[in-house]
Amino acid sequence: MSYLRLENLSLSFDNKPVLNDISLSVKKGELVTLLGPSGCGKSTLLRTIAGLEIPEAGTIYLDNVEIQEKASRERNIGMVFQQYALFPTMTVYDNVAFGLNVKKVNRKQVRAKVEKILELVELTEFSDRYVPQLSGGQQQRVALARALVVEPKLLLLDEPLSALDARIRKQLQLEIRLIQKELGITMIFVTHDQEEAMRISDRIYVLSEGELKQVSSPKELYSQPKSQFVAEFIGDYNQIQLTDLIGKIELNQCNKYFARPEIISFQQIPDSIGVSVVYEQEIILGNTIRYQFKTKEQKLLFVDRLNNGENFSVETIEKLFIPECELLAIKDL
């Protein structure tokens, strides 16, 4: 049973469509990510759910209630912004207490709730500090606490970690996931970082140009992309030209063929397709090394190997081998 349901949502700015007939559903207690490049409409979609943008068509149901006519403040949806949007003239305590004070919760309860949530995000000792005195990571924790303390039905996070450095970002990804599981809260997380999406989500919705391209679990999204866009955006797939495949396997002219960089072999293996290449260079990506080759058609082909000290004499390689079973055919639309 879906908890949040969007049906045929459409929105355009100045006659330019931003969201195009989007339908999606989120189960209770689930963490769903909206993933896509910048300008794909993911933040707009989130803001539409929040009530900060008004859709031109479509319906939004939250907990079986139609909410698209309601004002933001009546939806009981929490939101964490990319730039935190904390109130700079208030202390951490007052920021977090704001939502409760607005709801006229009695003071004792406010105090208890704020203290509990500050403990959860490990900011108890900072409660008297003013916002500008905190680091970026701490500010984002305050923002998270402020959104969580009012116990929203749904929490929306709009690229909450993109302004933070890599280490803090990874740490907060884990913490957000833990808090989400601990409180059992339903979350929608917007990001343009596929790694981040894979790390924290139960399910991922991929968006491009205002349209939903695919929805699947992180694992499935990587191994079974359903479109060229997803294949290239998520997994750095290599597109294999038809001319390299002619006569080697049964081809369908309507398809495009892709291969993941880590399954391509340097040596001949059974049931594989050989592609003639020339070696160009290696790129160090940290725990992997990416070897760059060029095919006869001057297309780039990448092969990934673990950066574990193993040496390959790649300079002399003239042919790469792609296992037939791993070759992915995607219908060319």
Added chain:
Amino acid sequence: MKKIKRNHRLFSYIIITILGIYYLTPLIMTGVYAFGDEWGKSLLPTNFTFHWFNELFNDQAFFLSIIRSFILSTIVLVMILIVMIPSVIIIYLHYPKIDKLLQSISVLPYAIPGVILVTALLKTYSKTGVPMFVVLCGTLLISPIMYMGIRNSLQAINTKQLIEAGQMLGSNMITIIFKVVLPNLRVGIVLSSIMVFSGVFGEYVLTNLLIGGRFETLRIYMLRRMNENGHLASAVMVCYFVMIFLSGIIIYYFSNKQKLQLKKIKLTKKIKMSQEITNSAVEESPL
């Protein structure tokens, strides 16, 4: 490296000193002149005296002109605050197109020479029966200082997102404006207020030409006395300077006092609350 740094610092000190001397000398000399008796033979006056201040303080017109300037500045400032703050906030949030138009309109009083402005105003309003004092206030009301001051503060704090954050937390617009937006604009409003106040206090062209004959402000008084006696005019200037300085401090103090009071209230609230908690704990305990 260190030497270069030291040279840089020395260089900036020299520039600051030169500029300081350039700007402060006239001020100090005016002060000295106001207290000087006869000044023509040496670098400093031969005698110091309170004579000019005495004469000034015995002139009723002087005090009346101060009161008039004060009334004019206060009325204009209060009107600006009441009219401008809500308008700028509403326009900034909801009417970005009007915002651009108003930005250029608000500069007009500076772009149009005072004399032309006065002629236009006199021609437009002299037969309508609208008192010239009101016309003057209305003209001085259009202030790019205030408009741009508030607008820039709104932009600097990313007001739109703060309001969205407030809405998402279930708050209504009025609460958001009073609790979130206005506290953030405090510094901008205070600074603009001081500038507007001192600007109107020292305004000459419009005031003199529109209502100068019937309504002698401090500035008009000063220029009148200047023709009579330079020492006296310097004494007026010293008083004028002190007054502007003091009103600046007072406005700043009042706006800060609010904040201090708020802090005090919060502190007492906290103390009360902790007392309540201990009291209830005592009540609840079996002993």
